[in-house]
Amino acid sequence: MLRNAADCSQCGTAPEMRREDDRGLFMPACPKCKHHASPYPSESGAIALWNRANAPQRPCLGCGGKPRLRNSRLRGLWAFQCRGCGHSTTGSHTVMGAVTAWHRHNTPGNGHYWMLWQQRHQELQAQHQG
Numbered sequence: 001m002l003r004n005a006a007d008c009s010q011c012g013t014a015p016e017m018r019r020e021d022d023r024g025l026f027m028p029a030c031p032k033c034k035h036h037a038s039p040y041p042s043e044s045g046a047i048a049l050w051n052r053a054n055a056p057q058r059p060c061l062g063c064g065g066k067p068r069l070r071n072s073r074l075r076g077l078w079a080f081q082c083r084g085c086g087h088s089t090t091g092s093h094t095v096m097g098a099v100t101a102w103h104r105h106n107t108p109g110n111g112h113y114w115m116l117w118q119q120r121h122q123e124l125q126a127q128h129q130g
């Protein structure tokens with residue numbers, strides 16, 4: 001159990017700290033679902049990153065579903081994806097970038113963001129079919 005660390009946003013389990021001693025990196029990770037934030041060179045910094053990545057996120061603008069954080073190992077990109085309709089933002093190289101992108105992308109009550117959301121949704125559906 002880590003002091004000052006939020007529970008995993010994906011499954012509600014308290015995270016554990018993983019250490020990479022050879023590179024001097026710290027990374028909180030969920031022991032249950034393996035969800036984790038980016039590694040960081042200090043313990044307190046790593047916990048701060050984890051907390052920001054696991055703070056409650058805005059619901060999906062389209063279906064109101066909750067997003068989950070995904071990491072593409074292939075390209076090293078992070079993105080939030082809606083558990084309801086599968087909508088996702090474009091990938092970012094950092095967890096914080098993904099948090100910001102999802103937050104902005106799902107801003108309620110704004111015609112501009114709603115239009116962008118729909119555009120992205122069509123893009124995703126085209127990718128799915130192709």
Ligand SMILES: [Zn+2]
Nearest residue numbers: 008011030033
């Ligand atoms: Zn978890």
Ligand SMILES: [Zn+2]
Nearest residue numbers: 060063082085
């Ligand atoms: Zn959705």
